[in-house]
Amino acid sequence: MQEQITAPSSIGQKLQPYVSFIGPMAMIVAILLFMAVVEPARYFRVSNLNQILLDAALYMPMAMAMTFVITQRGIDLSIGSVAALSAIVMAFLIKQYAFPVPVAALIALGLGALMGLINGLVITRLKVPDLIGTLAMDLVYRGIALVLAKGLVLARFPELLTEIGRGQSFMFLPTPVVIGLITMLLGYFLLTSTHFGRYTIAIGSNPEASDMTGIAVDRHRVYAYVLMGTMAALAGILLTGKLNAIQATSAPYFNLHVIAAVVVGGTSLFGGRASIVGSLAGVLLLSMMINALVTLRIEFFWQSVASGVVIIFSVALYTWLQKKDRDGVAGMASLFKYPKKSKTFRLFAIIVASLFLLTIVGILFSGDIKPSG
């Protein structure tokens, strides 16, 4: 056994922590290359890159929190509704009751935390499986948001809120991007330097052992959902500021988009493997991909097809990597050495090919390509 540990030595060992990160980076590079060939003029314009960051910023806080939830083997499908409901309440406080923006925003964050707490308690106390629990709570929160706002679109907020949502006060970085990056840094700190982060990995890795070690498993799972709720509320605030409007049906696909970003970033759905940097890369990747589809003038609805395919692709990839875990990077390299193992590799080639095929079909069906405006 001793030899096995020394075998992948230097390069393999050093690469090991970054494996999760390599996947999304490779895909980002692929998109960049693809766009550099197909549509460089419009894609690489500063205003467009700015737009990509602005889109990504919305998902950064949620992806950070979702990293913790998923690492603990949990899932939260209610974040879209949590974001919408907190934003609606904040909007009412500002528009109807003339609350100052900071106070209303803090109340929204608190409300998000409360909704996260309810999610966590439903899962840990009532023992409802997370998938069903958060899906049901999604209906509840969305319903309350609809009851409150009816079909109303609440719009035109004070300048402070739009500054938070789409301001440009940090030179080349939009304000929400700065906020998003700060939450990412906070997440990295939580993961590496606090008990919560350490126990999150332990719980996801081996729940029974964590319990036996004396870790309050349920309490730390609730913490993760509270963090998730708070960050969803923050996203709701950012969204309101970005659009300068909010309605009860806003943010419908936050959940899948965020889960996709986190999973693409190498955080394992099977627990224990967390990567905040990967989640950040995942968020950027999805934003770049969707922006690329928009730039290519592919019909909006194809975005949803592409997102779905990316989720399947990355989960399949990481499940396969999981099997190869013990060999780590060396296992991945062995893929190319031993042709017998290339069966899975061919599968990925097929998936990638079908992704490209879909893109082409999308281009064909989206009809006339107009000149850039």
Added chain:
Amino acid sequence: MVLVYFLQIGVLWLNQLDWGNMTLQAVTETDNAVIKMRGITKQFGGVVALNNVDLTAYAGEVLAIVGDNGAGKSTLIKILTGVYQPTLGSIELDGQPFSMSSHSDAIAAGVDAVYQNLAIADHLTPAQNLFLGSELTKSVFGVRILDNKKMKLEATRTLKDRLGVQLKSMDVLTESLSGGQRQAVAIARAVRHDNLRVLVMDEPTAALGPQETAKTLQLIKSLRDQGLTVIVISHSLDDVFEISDRIHVQRRGQCAGVVHTNETDNEEVLSMIVGATSSGATTTA
């Protein structure tokens, strides 16, 4: 006259004192039991898992617990480590009554366990595993955060000094270690506590290859030589005969007897396990 009288009383008193000391010493010499379980009975609903079991373990010995599946071995050590509470019976630690309501009570009192399904988080590094649940912290700007560097140093030292194990790298995830190394990390987590007196190991060699098994057995011996009481549950009689000083045989929830390892052989123990010799089956040793 009076003085002599007082002197005599003094001498008598001194004598008495000395005498008392001597008896005290004699008692500790013959009975240095670290753990004394008496009349342990455990019922799960209508099922009697343990029926009036006695178990004594001394300092610096390896006590093996053997028995068929369902003989009550695991229940017995789970009671000892505070995971279960006995329905009836008492436990003494160093002659003091000892009652626990949880596993952490047992750890605080110096009794810890390394479980069969290694209680290790594969996605943490060895050092993170070693300190799981009792992390070292440092204060940065008044905020208590984990002191990862110190934990790594301490973990390396515990592994090296107490177990003689040196890992190639402390930065890899525990999942990439071999079975024996993972076992060492699990044991190191238990022995890291300075007040550890009794280490319970459930099937320590079950998942290991021959080389790893030899290494783990060596580890157990060195822990015993450090003065620990090691209680080992094992299905492998070969391992039991190699490391244990005494063997406690469980059969159908009762103690089928306790034998000194160097006074018995494989066959006798085996027959006690399956209950072939009725004459040998005494409830206490």
